[in-house]
Amino acid sequence: MNIGSIILIILVGLLLMILDFLVIPGGVVAIFGVLCMIAGIITTYVLYGATAGTIMIFAVAIVTLLSFYFMMRTKTWRKLQLNTQIDSKMNEISEQLKPGDAGVALSRLAQKGTGLFGDQKVEVTSVQDFVDVNTPIEIVKIEQNEIFVKPINS
Secondary structure: OOEEEHHHHHHHHHHHHHHHHHOOOOOOHHHHHHHHHHHHHHHHHHHOOOOHHHHEEEEEHHHHHHHHHHHHHHHHHHHOOOOOOOOOOOOOOOOOOOOOOOEEOOOOOOEEEEEEEEEEEEEEEEEEEEEEEOEEEEEEEOOOOOOEEOOOOH
């Protein structure tokens, strides 16, 4: 095995660690990456001696630290990050809403969806399977912060 093959094994290990850090969480891929890097270092010790093995340890450490440093600093990775913010909130049911109130389904209620009662948009739960958009609905009951509705049969 030549030094190019050993460097390739170490680079594959580094790539696996980066993939685990960015794409495939869980640690299993990083363990394989570390094992590849250790295998490359041990192979260097066995084939080329203690001096080359020690140089390889320092080279691997420096390359690993530098790659993680630059990986964290570049703006490229920010494009991969999840930056969405949750701006919705739990229903704040006003005392105006009560069982028997009529409204309309603003979205398809596949159990849950959005309903409009007067000028108030709220999240509702259908007591039936599905309710199509723009179907008249009626509040059946309100429990805690959940509004249960059924379609109004006309």
